[in-house]
Amino acid sequence: xxxxxxxxxxxxxxxxxxxxxxxxxxxxxxxxxxxxxxxxxxxxxxxxxxxxxxxxxxxxxxxxxxxxxxxxxxxxxxxxxxxxxxxxxxxxxxxxxxxxxxxxxxxxxxxxxxxxxxxxxxxxxxxxxxxxxxxxxxxxxxxxxxxxxxxxxxxxxxxxxxxxxxxxxxxxxxxxxxxxxxxxxxxxxxxxxxxxxxxxxxxxxxxxxxxxxxxxxxxxxxxxxxxxxxxxxxxxxxxxxxxxxxxxxxxxxxxxxxxxxxxxxxxxxxxxxxxxxxxx
Amino acid sequence: xxxxxxxxxxxxxxxxxxxxxxxxxxxxxxxxxxxxxxxxxxxxxxxxxxxxxxxxxxxxxxxxxxxxxxxxxxxxxxxxxxxxxxxxxxxxxxxxxxxxxxxxxxxxxxxxxxxxxxxxxxxxxxxxxxxxxxxxxxxxxxxxxxxxxxxxxxxxxxxxxxxxxxxxxxxxxxxxxxxxxxxxxxxxxxxxxxx
Numbered sequence: 001x002x003x004x005x006x007x008x009x010x011x012x013x014x015x016x017x018x019x020x021x022x023x024x025x026x027x028x029x030x031x032x033x034x035x036x037x038x039x040x041x042x043x044x045x046x047x048x049x050x051x052x053x054x055x056x057x058x059x060x061x062x063x064x065x066x067x068x069x070x071x072x073x074x075x076x077x078x079x080x081x082x083x084x085x086x087x088x089x090x091x092x093x094x095x096x097x098x099x100x101x102x103x104x105x106x107x108x109x110x111x112x113x114x115x116x117x118x119x120x121x122x123x124x125x126x127x128x129x130x131x132x133x134x135x136x137x138x139x140x141x142x143x144x145x146x147x148x149x150x151x152x153x154x155x156x157x158x159x160x161x162x163x164x165x166x167x168x169x170x171x172x173x174x175x176x177x178x179x180x181x182x183x184x185x186x187x188x189x190x191x192x193x194x195x196x197x198x199x200x201x202x203x204x205x206x207x208x209x210x211x212x213x214x215x216x217x218x219x220x221x222x223x224x225x226x227x228x229x230x231x232x233x234x235x236x237x238x239x240x241x242x243x244x245x246x247x248x249x250x251x252x253x254x255x256x257x258x259x260x261x262x263x264x265x266x267x268x269x270x271x272x273x274x275x276x277x278x279x280x
Numbered sequence: 281x282x283x284x285x286x287x288x289x290x291x292x293x294x295x296x297x298x299x300x301x302x303x304x305x306x307x308x309x310x311x312x313x314x315x316x317x318x319x320x321x322x323x324x325x326x327x328x329x330x331x332x333x334x335x336x337x338x339x340x341x342x343x344x345x346x347x348x349x350x351x352x353x354x355x356x357x358x359x360x361x362x363x364x365x366x367x368x369x370x371x372x373x374x375x376x377x378x379x380x381x382x383x384x385x386x387x388x389x390x391x392x393x394x395x396x397x398x399x400x401x402x403x404x405x406x407x408x409x410x411x412x413x414x415x416x417x418x419x420x421x422x423x424x425x426x427x428x429x430x431x432x433x434x435x436x437x438x439x440x441x442x443x444x445x446x447x448x449x450x451x452x453x454x455x456x457x458x459x460x461x462x463x464x465x466x467x468x469x470x471x472x473x474x475x
Contacts, residue, residue, distance in 0.1 A: 103313055120336070120475055123389065126329050129325050137318045
């Protein structure tokens with residue numbers, strides 16, 4: 001009797017586990033089937049959409065070929081416009097003319113607007129005149145800079161003068177010297193906000209310490225207080241606050257030593273720049 | 281009456297001095313530019329900007345109402361100050377009654393105002409769920425009204441951005457219709473004058 005009961009128990013347990021396995025397998029199969037159905041539906045939908053898109057582009061292509069063989073650009077533009085997507089990238093155009101605003105003309109406009117109590121227009125004209133004169137100052141400084149520094153030639157196409165005409169945002173001048181190994185960037189920033197920066201730079205905020213790695217130190221460049229910094233990734237940087245509202249920054253990449261960097265900085269006529277910027 | 285006449289004469293003389301300064305600076309800018317002294321020419325132009333800001337501010341004060349609701353303008357406390365373009369011109373007027381006050385401040389020609397405009401245009405900043413902050417239209421321009429309480433005083437802060445100009449009206453103890461009060465400000469005329 002006992003034996004029979006044990007056998008019955010074993011059979012029951014086996015049966016239960018077999019049922020559980022069967023249910024698990026059934027569940028897996030059901031899940032797989034459901035996934036397959038969903039995937040199929042998605043594929044069908046995607047195919048339809050892609051097919052429609054291709055159809056459109058095929059239509060466009062055929063109109064390109066049949067309608068206008070000699071002028072694909074115009075047809076392409078039409079196709080892109082009709083679809084509202086696939087925006088064309090610009091391949092032609094001479095850019096904007098970078099002639100600075102005419103200072104004298106804007107001063108005349110400002111004067112006449114002021115006489116007519118049109119202060120908004122007068123202000124705009126004065127801002128344009130400031131923009132014009134700042135661009136001229138920038139270009140004058142760029143012309144006075146050396147053609148090459150530490151044997152590295154200037155990259156004339158990277159010369160840049162920018163001004164907002166707002167007065168406070170001021171004038172920024174960039175000159176880059178570069179060869180295969182080295183890069184030397186000269187930046188002049190001239191604006192009223194810089195007086196605070198200059199005080200920070202010359203006020204001892206950049207301290208010097210012994211021990212550890214020295215990241216910066218104070219130096220003199222042609223009689224001007226300056227800060228030299230070194231960063232393993234970006235190289236050397238020399239900052240010279242100039243007068244009340246200007247800052248000269250020199251950035252050297254792949255310069256062998258501090259002396260090399262300072263020698264490159266010394267090639268610039270800082271007094272001439274100071275004079276042109278009207279700094280004392 | 282004599283006092284009013286004296287004040288008027290004073291105002292006219294201040295304006296004429298500014299006009300003379302502007303004209304003198306135009307001449308200085310021209311001469312320096314012609315002689316190649318670009319930096320001095322630029323400095324004269326920057327001075328012209330300051331003078332224009334002051335003149336524009338004074339002209340704006342003229343178009344502000346003498347009363348705002350039942351609050352009287354304190355003309356003697358009017359102020360116009362100009363920065364170097366960074367903060368633009370600040371025009372200030374106070375309105376007051378026995379127990380209520382309103383301060384109108386207009387910051388013009390400031391490039392920083394653009395960022396205020398951007399903030400005001402973000403919907404979730406523009407409106408608050410508790411009803412203390414709401415966006416309305418004042419004289420056709422979008423404005424942000426913020427209700428607050430400072431030392432148990434009811435306060436309202438209304439900001440109306442107009443390009444590079446920001447009009448701010450702050451009231452204290454004013455419990456009447458605040459939108460109606462703000463609508464007394466000639467926003468469109470101010471925009472025309474300053475922008």
